[in-house]
Amino acid sequence: MTRTLVIILAAVSLGTCLAAPLFFITGRMDAAGYKDLLLAATLGWFVCAAFLVARRKRR
Amino acid sequence: MPSRLSQLMSRLDKLYEYDREPVVAAHFKPGSQFAGLLAGEHVAGTEFVIGAFFVLHGVSFANLIWGLLIGNLLAVLSWTFICAPIATQTRLTLYWYLQRIAGPGLTAVYNIMNAVLYCILAGVMIAVSATAIGLALGISTPALTDILPNSLGWVLLTFAIGIAFVILAVLGFEKLSRFGQACSPWIIVIFIAGALATLPRLGVHANFDNFREIAETRIWNGIASSGQERFGLAHIIAFAWFCCLAMHIGLSDMALFRYARRWTYGLYSAFGMYPGHMLAWICSGIMVAGINRQMDPGRMAFEAAGIAGCIAVVLASWTTANPTLYRAGLALQCVTRDLPRWKATVAVGLFTTILSCFPLIFMKLLDYVAIYGLVLMPIGAIVVAEHWLFPLLGIEQYQCQKRGAAMNWRALVVWGATLLVCALLPIHLYFRWLPGYFVALVSYTVWSRLLHKAPGRTEGGAA
Numbered sequence: 168m169t170r171t172l173v174i175i176l177a178a179v180s181l182g183t184c185l186a187a188p189l190f191f192i193t194g195r196m197d198a199a200g201y202k203d204l205l206l207a208a209t210l211g212w213f214v215c216a217a218f219l220v221a222r223r224k225r226r
Numbered sequence: 227m228p229s230r231l232s233q234l235m236s237r238l239d240k241l242y243e244y245d246r247e248p249v250v251a252a253h254f255k256p257g258s259q260f261a262g263l264l265a266g267e268h269v270a271g272t273e274f275v276i277g278a279f280f281v282l283h284g285v286s287f288a289n290l291i292w293g294l295l296i297g298n299l300l301a302v303l304s305w306t307f308i309c310a311p312i313a314t315q316t317r318l319t320l321y322w323y324l325q326r327i328a329g330p331g332l333t334a335v336y337n338i339m340n341a342v343l344y345c346i347l348a349g350v351m352i353a354v355s356a357t358a359i360g361l362a363l364g365i366s367t368p369a370l371t372d373i374l375p376n377s378l379g380w381v382l383l384t385f386a387i388g389i390a391f392v393i394l395a396v397l398g399f400e401k402l403s404r405f406g407q408a409c410s411p412w413i414i415v416i417f418i419a420g421a422l423a424t425l426p427r428l429g430v431h432a433n434f435d436n437f438r439e440i441a442e443t444r445i446w447n448g449i450a451s452s453g454q455e456r457f458g459l460a461h462i463i464a465f466a467w468f469c470c471l472a473m474h475i476g477l478s479d480m481a482l483f484r485y486a487r488r489w490t491y492g493l494y495s496a497f498g499m500y501p502g503h504m505l506a507w508i509c510s511g512i513m514v515a516g517i518n519r520q521m522d523p524g525r526m527a528f529e530a531a532g533i534a535g536c537i538a539v540v541l542a543s544w545t546t547a548n549p550t551l552y553r554a555g556l557a558l559q560c561v562t563r564d565l566p567r568w569k570a571t572v573a574v575g576l577f578t579t580i581l582s583c584f585p586l587i588f589m590k591l592l593d594y595v596a597i598y599g600l601v602l603m604p605i606g607a608i609v610v611a612e613h614w615l616f617p618l619l620g621i622e623q624y625q626c627q628k629r630g631a632a633m634n635w636r637a638l639v640v641w642g643a644t645l646l647v648c649a650l651l652p653i654h655l656y657f658r659w660l661p662g663y664f665v666a667l668v669s670y671t672v673w674s675r676l677l678h679k680a681p682g683r684t685e686g687g688a689a
Contacts, residue, residue, distance in 0.1 A: 181415055184415045184416065184419055185418060188418075188419045188420075188422035188423040191422075191423050192423070192425060192426055193432045198423075202534070203532075205531055205534045206533050209412065209416075209537065212412045213409075216409060216412070219408065
């Protein structure tokens with residue numbers, strides 16, 4: 168259950184990384200906001216990836 | 227001498243002991259695993275440099291797209307029709323198959339050469355990382371034409387990063403390494419995000435209606451930067467094909483494809499070539515155009531994707547450099563007497579770090595990639611000759627193994643002579659490997675055939 172949730176969160180983080188530049192291109196976000204969102208999504212991805220890797224190792 | 231060689235081979239054999247037996251059907255992997263592994267494996271820190279160099283070399287947009295489509299297709303076909311079939315027929319790594327063909331002596335030479343070439347590549351990774359970290363510290367990246375370090379700051383920075391990479395490799399942070407591999411989808415996404423965010427700066431509209439026009443006039447406009455040779459379609463095809471020459475034609479990916487259910491799994495390499503190489507090179511080309519064509523991967527990534535971009539540069543470089551340093555350390559440990567692994571890794575890491583101080587190695591990355599593949603390519607030709615041509619021509623296979631010889635001198639001479647021929651060929655460096663491949667293939671086969679017809683003549687250099 169937790170693993171599934173983390174996989175979903177990881178996918179959302181990746182999706183946000185892709186969506187952020189689109190928000191910037193379409194003018195819905197400025198450059199600084201885009202970079203901050205990208206960084207936040209990146210951190211989200213790292214946390215999820217670290218959790219999944221640690222979990223795989225334990226198994 | 228023979229006892230030292232046997233000691234060395236015994237150590238090398240122990241290193242690869244796990245891979246000695248052919249892979250059994252129970253351990254075959256599904257195609258989805260190959261797709262994921264290959265897609266992640268082919269996005270490294272060097273991709274930030276390669277795609278950018280295509281722009282600096284004045285490649286036109288049409289040549290880039292056609293060149294990458296054709297060149298990557300040739301690479302995929304090389305994996306599918308050469309590497310994967312041999313791997314699925316033998317179920318062995320190149321290391322063990324080469325022992326049967328060329329003897330333990332030549333295998334040791336091959337391994338050491340591979341380790342040295344890999345160290346240089348790891349040095350490039352350290353230098354690429356330094357461009358990202360140097361940005362935060364205010365240390366400028368060397369210019370495109372620099373051969374020697376441009377400042378003490380650059381030297382200290384590359385040393386600091388090199389030492390950090392070496393410490394992680396020495397400690398054998400397996401978890402961290404696995405974490406790095408898990409990050410590959412994110413790295414691809416950062417490439418795409420960075421390129422997309424650079425487009426408005428180049429004048430591309432939000433609906434992309436003028437993308438082609440901008441691509442042809444402001445990114446891949448066919449004008450080479452000062453001091454750079456202009457590349458055409460043939461250069462791009464050749465580069466995309468030979469970029470992984472050591473892996474497909476050179477057969478080092480037998481280690482991977484021996485787990486494939488069928489030889490057609492070689493087609494999965496397309497996941498590494500198209501969403502991997504092709505996409506990443508296009509993205510880095512867009513990003514370098516966004517910083518007025520300056521070869522500074524760190525600044526390029528920072529301008530395009532902020533701190534996340536810099537993290538991507540460092541992470542993409544480290545994930546490639548870490549296993550490289552680890553493997554090179556193990557290889558050095560094998561050729562030295564009783565040297566602990568950590569000391570061997572530190573020695574290899576120091577050599578790599580010193581190399582990374584010199585901007586030449588990453589400013590000439592494209593040429594280095596060509597040389598790297600070229601040096602190891604003759605071994606692939608020798609294996610193909612022995613595996614496929616020998617049975618067709620009625621030549622006895624694996625003579626070296628059957629006679630217990632330590633070294634297949636024919637293979638060594640063919641390897642050296644092929645490299646000499648390649649060095650003398652009056653054509654561009656990028657195109658030399660192909661005639662060289664046929665030189666190695668034909669000369670090894672003909673020589674073996676001639677010896678085969680002369681009874682009583684045997685391989686020299688018995689162990």
